[in-house]
Amino acid sequence: MLLKNARIINPKTNFDEISDIRIENEIIKEIAVNILPETNEEVIDLTGKVVTSGLVDIHCHLREPGFNAKETIKTGIASAINGGYTAICPMANTNPQVDNATTLTYTIIKAKEVSDIGFYPICAVTKGLNNEKMVNVSELLDNGAIAFSDDGKPVENMHLLREALKYINSHNAIIISHSEDSSLANGGVINEGKVATRLGLKGIPNITESLAVARELEVVRSVNGKYHFAHISTKRSIELIRQAKKDGLNVTAETAPHYFSLTEDDIVDYDAKYKVNPPLRTKEDLEAVIEGLKDGTIDVIATDHAPHTVHEKQLPIQNAPMGLAGFETSLGITLTYLVHTGKLSLMDAIKKLTYAPASILNIPNQGSIEVGKEANLTVIDLNEEWIVDASKFKSKCRISPFDGYKLKGKQKMTIIKGKIINIG
Amino acid sequence: MEHLIDIKSISKEEILNIINLAKEFKNGNKKSDVEKKTLALMFYENSTRTRCSFEIAGQKLGMNIINFDANHSSLSKGESLKDTIENLYFLGVNAVVIRHSLSGIINNVMRLVKYPIHFVNGGDGTHAHPSQALLDFYTMVEKIGTVEGKKIAIVGDVSHSRVAKSNISLLSKFGVDIHLCAPTYLQFENEQAFNVQYHSNVKKAIDGANVVMVLRVQNERHEKEGYPESSEYKRLYEIDTKILKEYAADDVILMHPGPANRNIEVSSELLDNRVGKTILEQAQNGVYVRMAILNTLLKGDR
Numbered sequence: 001m002l003l004k005n006a007r008i009i010n011p012k013t014n015f016d017e018i019s020d021i022r023i024e025n026e027i028i029k030e031i032a033v034n035i036l037p038e039t040n041e042e043v044i045d046l047t048g049k050v051v052t053s054g055l056v057d058i059h060c061h062l063r064e065p066g067f068n069a070k071e072t073i074k075t076g077i078a079s080a081i082n083g084g085y086t087a088i089c090p091m092a093n094t095n096p097q098v099d100n101a102t103t104l105t106y107t108i109i110k111a112k113e114v115s116d117i118g119f120y121p122i123c124a125v126t127k128g129l130n131n132e133k134m135v136n137v138s139e140l141l142d143n144g145a146i147a148f149s150d151d152g153k154p155v156e157n158m159h160l161l162r163e164a165l166k167y168i169n170s171h172n173a174i175i176i177s178h179s180e181d182s183s184l185a186n187g188g189v190i191n192e193g194k195v196a197t198r199l200g201l202k203g204i205p206n207i208t209e210s211l212a213v214a215r216e217l218e219v220v221r222s223v224n225g226k227y228h229f230a231h232i233s234t235k236r237s238i239e240l241i242r243q244a245k246k247d248g249l250n251v252t253a254e255t256a257p258h259y260f261s262l263t264e265d266d267i268v269d270y271d272a273k274y275k276v277n278p279p280l281r282t283k284e285d286l287e288a289v290i291e292g293l294k295d296g297t298i299d300v301i302a303t304d305h306a307p308h309t310v311h312e313k314q315l316p317i318q319n320a321p322m323g324l325a326g327f328e329t330s331l332g333i334t335l336t337y338l339v340h341t342g343k344l345s346l347m348d349a350i351k352k353l354t355y356a357p358a359s360i361l362n363i364p365n366q367g368s369i370e371v372g373k374e375a376n377l378t379v380i381d382l383n384e385e386w387i388v389d390a391s392k393f394k395s396k397c398r399i400s401p402f403d404g405y406k407l408k409g410k411q412k413m414t415i416i417k418g419k420i421i422n423i424g
Numbered sequence: 425m426e427h428l429i430d431i432k433s434i435s436k437e438e439i440l441n442i443i444n445l446a447k448e449f450k451n452g453n454k455k456s457d458v459e460k461k462t463l464a465l466m467f468y469e470n471s472t473r474t475r476c477s478f479e480i481a482g483q484k485l486g487m488n489i490i491n492f493d494a495n496h497s498s499l500s501k502g503e504s505l506k507d508t509i510e511n512l513y514f515l516g517v518n519a520v521v522i523r524h525s526l527s528g529i530i531n532n533v534m535r536l537v538k539y540p541i542h543f544v545n546g547g548d549g550t551h552a553h554p555s556q557a558l559l560d561f562y563t564m565v566e567k568i569g570t571v572e573g574k575k576i577a578i579v580g581d582v583s584h585s586r587v588a589k590s591n592i593s594l595l596s597k598f599g600v601d602i603h604l605c606a607p608t609y610l611q612f613e614n615e616q617a618f619n620v621q622y623h624s625n626v627k628k629a630i631d632g633a634n635v636v637m638v639l640r641v642q643n644e645r646h647e648k649e650g651y652p653e654s655s656e657y658k659r660l661y662e663i664d665t666k667i668l669k670e671y672a673a674d675d676v677i678l679m680h681p682g683p684a685n686r687n688i689e690v691s692s693e694l695l696d697n698r699v700g701k702t703i704l705e706q707a708q709n710g711v712y713v714r715m716a717i718l719n720t721l722l723k724g725d726r
Contacts, residue, residue: 200527200550270528
């Protein structure tokens with residue numbers, strides 16, 4: 001198969017040129033200008049389109065096993081592919097939790113049944129996400145775990161975190177932090193600020209996040225650990241991580257598209273579709289997130305795809321669960337709010353969606369376009385204008401704060417191991 | 425006007441129309457336009473004043489009143505508020521007054537209910553209590569005439585007060601000089617939320633005030649983690665005859681949305697004397713204001 005005339009963006013080598021790509025038996029065979037098609041070779045003209053290494057999401061929730069009404073591995077993968085993703089790393093907070101080899105294997109088999117998408121589960125740090133007992137790290141790694149996180153809940157026992165960090169790092173794996181101080185978050189619904197006060201909703205102060213970041217950075221510093229911060233949303237957290245990086249700590253960070261496109265001011269009419277954890281913050285925080293993306297403090301854009309049923313998201317905002325469907329709007333939001341506004345170069349944006357996440361978690365066969373590697377690619381129309389229609393999501397979570405948003409830039413094909421899936 | 429959810433959503437003109445209509449009801453110059461219409465009172469949180477006030481208002485208007493017993497309803501069997509309200513609509517209910525502990529619950533349910541039933545907010549969480557603000561405003565106007573440029577001090581548990589918020593919303597529209605007074609732990613989480621003056625010193629707050637509105641300080645709050653005992657509040661913030669005389673305007677009017685904690689936020693002596701009587705007049709005016717609200721919302725219905 002020959003992909004012709006595509007603008008190839010490959011952040012690993014800072015490559016941005018129009019070229020052709022030949023794929024044979026799942027593998028990229030050749031990248032060159034003007035490759036001549038062989039007899040009977042399928043040729044796809046991608047003039048005007050961008051081709052990148054497939055998008056990699058290192059933070060999502062597929063809900064299976066246990067919460068299949070919200071999402072299943074099958075619908076979650078369909079949603080990811082529809083969003084342009086060729087590799088995903090689901091979090092462990094299912095029921096049972098992915099804290100044991102049996103459940104881990106179950107999810108991997110389930111994924112394999114429906115797709116060849118890169119499927120790299122993140123296992124729990126603590127058994128049952130209960131802050132008490134460390135999981136069997138080597139056993140989980142041998143069975144396909146890519147990293148460890150209690151995401152959804154913080155690890156708040158600092159002794160345990162320190163021991164787990166040392167041990168997990170010694171196996172060349174990392175911990176992904178859900179940075180939250182639960183005593184401050186307690187019962188909060190949206191960001192603590194003028195909107196929460198006006199609406200009469202309990203606020204989640206931004207130090208809920210930065211306090212946890214600060215103390216976890218001290219733990220990382222004390223053991224010279226390798227550590228990744230999930231869904232960073234506040235100005236102060238970014239300042240702390242920026243300083244830590246300057247000090248030479250081996251830390252990385254991610255944010256999610258809603259933290260550089262929405263603020264607390266967007267929350268209208270007590271609608272729980274805006275309810276997410278961490279909460280939508282202020283304009284000042286949003287600007288700090290963009291600054292952090294620009295200067296490299298924030299390495300990764302992850303979706304934090306966290307689906308729930310429509311019924312749950314229609315509950316009173318205090319009772320509704322936190323989380324948004326993220327896969328199918330992630331690229332469009334990134335291109336619209338960062339690239340087309342000139343805040344981030346296309347190269348940098350693609351890097352944070354592909355090469356950086358793949359490198360941080362050492363995901364094989366993802367993150368860069370190279371001869372000899374698996375053909376996991378995403379084809380993008382940078383200028384297509386489209387309107388988000390949540391009712392058409394492949395995810396079961398057909399509710400989104402971006403429903404009705406007009407975006408510019410859209411994934412058009414997801415290519416997994418050389419197999420093309422066209423996206424409308 | 426179809427619904428009364430919060431003060432923010434209604435205009436100055438609509439407010440004045442309600443006030444004028446309430447006055448006509450009070451003077452006996454106005455007949456009901458909503459006889460035989462059906463009103464359901466759905467109180468999911470304890471209430472004496474507001475529930476009785478709406479009930480009496482409805483009775484005076486010749487309405488049928490359903491006193492919905494929230495604790496023994498299908499909601500306790502897990503039925504959603506939306507389903508309950510849609511059923512009530514099909515049973516012939518024209519309007520519901522909802523009191524609930526969750527802020528915004530009426531906004532939420534209005535988005536889901538597909539039938540034209542009128543919603544009246546009888547107090548939702550720490551969000552809004554618009555009928556209370558309207559009756560407070562009525563009472564102020566009755567007592568002091570024009571309110572523009574007058575000073576009101578709202579003293580007490582500001583942070584949890586839907587009454588304070590609805591009053592701020594309403595009085596801001598009429599140019600009232602608004603001062604809020606509370607210890608830090610009972611002040612709004614975010615002071616930028618409202619364009620008012622904030623105080624922790626009660627003497628400064630009520631200095632020259634034409635209206636002092638005392639808010640209930642809930643004992644149960646003081647029993648929670650992170651708060652001092654209520655005696656700590658009383659030492660610094662209790663409103664009594666002496667402090668009013670010394671600092672507030674001579675003709676100050678004292679208000680309280682009730683129920684009051686005697687000798688915590690307001691002295692027993694003050695409540696029972698001439699000044700404290702305004703609080704009872706407030707409650708009485710509530711009936712006429714709620715008649716005006718119900719008549720306004722429902723008069724256009726077939």
